[in-house]
Amino acid sequence: MARRRARTVCSVPGCPQLTDSGRCAQHRAQAERQRGSARQRGYGAAHEQRFRPGVLARDPVCVLCQQAPSQHADHYPRSRRELAAAGLNPDDPQYGRGLCQPCHARATARHQPGGWNA
Numbered sequence: 001m002a003r004r005r006a007r008t009v010c011s012v013p014g015c016p017q018l019t020d021s022g023r024c025a026q027h028r029a030q031a032e033r034q035r036g037s038a039r040q041r042g043y044g045a046a047h048e049q050r051f052r053p054g055v056l057a058r059d060p061v062c063v064l065c066q067q068a069p070s071q072h073a074d075h076y077p078r079s080r081r082e083l084a085a086a087g088l089n090p091d092d093p094q095y096g097r098g099l100c101q102p103c104h105a106r107a108t109a110r111h112q113p114g115g116w117n118a
Contacts, residue, residue: 004062010024050092051073054073055097059098061098070098070099070100071104072099073096073097074104076096
């Protein structure tokens with residue numbers, strides 16, 4: 001028999017709603033609206049046609065674990081926002097690295113723990 005996970009209170013201060021993880025449905029939807037679409041966050045045609053293909057062609061194997069194929073083109077060592085603020089082209093493949101899904105998830109959790117809305 002599968003063990004059921006305990007429900008917790010929404011992580012948004014003052015919200016009394018119980019949830020299975022993190023935020024309640026209302027606050028999850030609100031955070032997604034604030035986050036905006038990928039295009040609104042700057043991941044447009046140049047990202048799809050230049051950055052991602054360039055990084056994945058250069059790094060076909062994950063640069064962190066060296067075991068799995070790269071699936072994600074990750075901006076590194078500066079974020080897309082930091083590159084743009086410095087006047088650099090965030091769609092230039094030299095500012096990225098190829099990562100597999102698990103390594104990308106770990107890196108994102110480590111470097112963006114509050115997400116981009118923080």
